[in-house]
Amino acid sequence: MRLSLILLSRIKLITFDATNTLLRFKNTVGHEYAKVASLYDVTVDTSTEKRLTNAFKQQFKTLKLEHPNFGVNTGLTTVDWWSHLVKLTFRNAGFTNISDTKLTRISSHLFKVFATAECWSLARGVLSSVRHFHLKHPSIKLGVISNTDDRLVSILYELGIGHYFDFILISAVVKCEKPDAEMFNLALKEAGIENGEQALHVGDSYNDDYLGAKKCGWNALLLVKDKRLFLQSNKSDYNIKNDEIIESLEEIIDHKILYNSNK
Structure with missing residues (x-):
């Protein structure tokens, strides 16, 4: 099942937010x-x-x-x-x-x-997810788009995942921030992709990650801690489809957004 989905994949680039998506604070x-x-x-x-x-x-x-x-x-x-x-x-x-x-x-x-x-520590499902795409589907480029400073690079490598990414875009380095379109356009350029429909961004911020990507013509998934609680408490405030909300990055592996337009 998983192989057939990827063979049909229209997604050529998957990017991730860093804090609270790839990374978690160990303590407050x-x-x-x-x-x-x-x-x-x-x-x-x-x-x-x-x-x-x-x-x-x-x-x-x-x-x-x-x-x-x-x-x-x-x-x-x-x-x-x-x-x-x-x-x-x-x-x-x-x-x-x-x-x-x-x-x-x-x-x-x-x-x-x-x-x-x-x-810092890796968030749930991060290692298995990035390893899956990096090792089994190298045609799909992986990247990081983060509103942070250049310390992120060393953190990702120290936690054992930096080498899985084709590029890491850091706002303090490129001098623009999500949700600015320039940030997402830079990612497409890094991946050698012209069409945002071939790109997917995943992050925990509705405005910076989900809406930022959507407004640039990308596909997007919103990562939340508890989907049921999110839907009960916030769904009326957000314009988002239920299946575009995930609780773990592992859900991306078999998500229909990889092979079927979900905008």
Whole structure:
């Protein structure tokens, strides 16, 4: 059954989002921030992780608005952007007595830690899925399209999947972000494909991944943690077909979108 589907496949390119699609955080951001801060004699307690996680989410959104795409177009380096975010996160979480010098050291440490597999793990079904397409169907190119910085490359290789991809497009490097059409057009160019109908993108963001791909004429699948819960809670807010929602990347292997137009 599986072989016959692939033989009929019209898909020549499959791309994946990175964070929360290929990769998962091993722990909360607050946990990692608190752990590193404790190495610099910052007192942490049971409430620290939650406060830091909440502050991170808030400050991340704010800084993304002020300096989109990690500051590449507003004069910041990636290191500067993340250093600024770390400092804002700790200040907003109530750590107002930590010196700026110490926060700079903490942010530098965190930047290096998050560049390794220490903070990351593969999401469910990732390894089996990319291995399947890479080894059994080499005519289908695989790529990554991610709104992140260049540390992603080393993380993917350290986790043992980097070599499966024909290309990895990183927003801070190419200076454009999903859902911009330019990001998806760059992927087609990398794959040597002119028609988005031959491409499939998979990600966990409805706006950046699913809609971004669809508006460019691509096929798209939305990855969610719990499909039943998603449909009960959010379906009325999203224009998406039920069979374009998946819970694991393994579902792509036999998905009808590979061989039959599903737009």
